[in-house]
Amino acid sequence: MNSNKQILNWFRNVALVEGVSMVILVMFSVLKRTTDYNWAVLGVKYxxxxxxxxxxxxxxxxxxxxxxxxxxxxxxxxxxxxxLVPFAPFFVERKLKHEA
Incomplete structure (x- = not known):
């Protein structure tokens, strides 16, 4: 891997994982507020x-x-x-993938 693009690749990967974590967090948050699932509270926390x-x-x-x-x-x-917007980090990851 070209060391010049290493930070860009790290940023791209973190953008992808951060986007996934936001979607999962929103899902747990909705479950916490709309159901009686105790594990949803732990999901929001962790x-x-x-x-x-x-x-x-x-x-x-x-x-x-x-x-x-x-x-x-x-x-x-x-x-x-x-x-700050759910699903938007996937746009960032895709944009950076074409540059890397």
């Missing part, structure tokens, strides 16, 4: 914790890519906003 760590990694890697690859501010804002 998936939420993991999602929080992945979000921090996403933002850190976004910052690293911005610095290394000299991304324009518009792109950075779009990628940041994508981290």
């Amino acid at each position: 998936v939420g914790w993991a999602h929080g760590l992945l979000f921090i990694a996403y933002i850190y890697l976004l910052w690293m890519c911005t610095d290394r690859y000299k991304w324009k501010s518009g792109r950075v804002v779009i990628f940041f906003l994508a981290s």
Whole structure:
């Protein structure tokens, strides 16, 4: 693997996993509020914790890519906003896959 694209590949992978964790977290959150499943509460707790760590990694890697690859501010804002919307990190991962 080209070391020049290593951070980009890390960011792409974290974007994918962060997107999956957000979808799972939303699913557990809905189950917690609409059912009596006790395990849904634990799902929100632990998936939420993991999602929080992945979000921090996403933002850190976004910052690293911005610095290394000299991304324009518009792109950075779009990628940041994508981290806040369910399913949007999949767009980021797909976009970066074509660049890597």
